[in-house]
Amino acid sequence: MASLILSMEGRVVRIVRLREGETLVGRSPRNHLVLERPTVSNSHAMFVSRADVVAVRDLHSTNGTSVNGEPVAATYLLHGDLVRIADVEMQFSRKNLYNAEDLPEPPSLPADSQPASAATVPGALEPAPLARSAQGNRIGGSAGAQWFGDGVSFALAARGREIPAYITADALHSHFAARIDGPDGPARAVAAYEEHHVAINVVAWARFAETEREPIWVRTADFEM
Numbered sequence: 001m002a003s004l005i006l007s008m009e010g011r012v013v014r015i016v017r018l019r020e021g022e023t024l025v026g027r028s029p030r031n032h033l034v035l036e037r038p039t040v041s042n043s044h045a046m047f048v049s050r051a052d053v054v055a056v057r058d059l060h061s062t063n064g065t066s067v068n069g070e071p072v073a074a075t076y077l078l079h080g081d082l083v084r085i086a087d088v089e090m091q092f093s094r095k096n097l098y099n100a101e102d103l104p105e106p107p108s109l110p111a112d113s114q115p116a117s118a119a120t121v122p123g124a125l126e127p128a129p130l131a132r133s134a135q136g137n138r139i140g141g142s143a144g145a146q147w148f149g150d151g152v153s154f155a156l157a158a159r160g161r162e163i164p165a166y167i168t169a170d171a172l173h174s175h176f177a178a179r180i181d182g183p184d185g186p187a188r189a190v191a192a193y194e195e196h197h198v199a200i201n202v203v204a205w206a207r208f209a210e211t212e213r214e215p216i217w218v219r220t221a222d223f224e225m
Helices: 169-176 185-195 197-211
Strands: 003-008 011-017 021-026 045-050 053-058 065-067 070-072 074-076 082-085 088-093 146-148 151-158 161-168 216-218
Touching: 053 065, 146 185, 151 169, 151 185, 151 197, 161 169, 161 197, 169 185, 185 197, 197 216
Parallel strands: 161 216
Antiparallel strands: 003 011, 003 088, 021 045, 045 053, 053 074, 065 070, 065 082, 082 088, 146 151, 151 161
């Protein structure tokens, strides 16, 4: 499990352990991580953890969410990234820090006030259907290719394990003309990866050979080199 180191004015105030699945952040007590700051929205942001993959998504907050000083809607996190919500800075660690606290379950919403589930669209942190090759093996690793954050996640087998990798929605659209708008966008993005996975994997391997950083992140500019 990954962790967040929370700081204010340069002083560490709290260390928390991200939950597997969703960790909701906001001012309301109905969040897992409650930030009682006047500039934090009731439902401000959400961290999503699946295995070794973590992403953060802004929940249309008033004052936004930034990563390493850049405003984001949804993005994957690398070890050491700095997420900022209002005046609270959170350093992301891929490690399960020994002194991190587990976040409690928030109070349940009344049955008649549960938010309706939105359709999966680009920007939503939900998996799209898995892709399989004609031989029955999964394309994109043992878990298959999935829509995650704002792109498609997959894996490359190396060194006796699978290395997580991602291609952004912009790269799929600009280089492979994948249409990713609308409720069927995530499924089309996964299908585009499946169709062009050989070319995408070659670029991903080149990125890993150059940086040896995990996860591997394939962007539009990587196809222009």
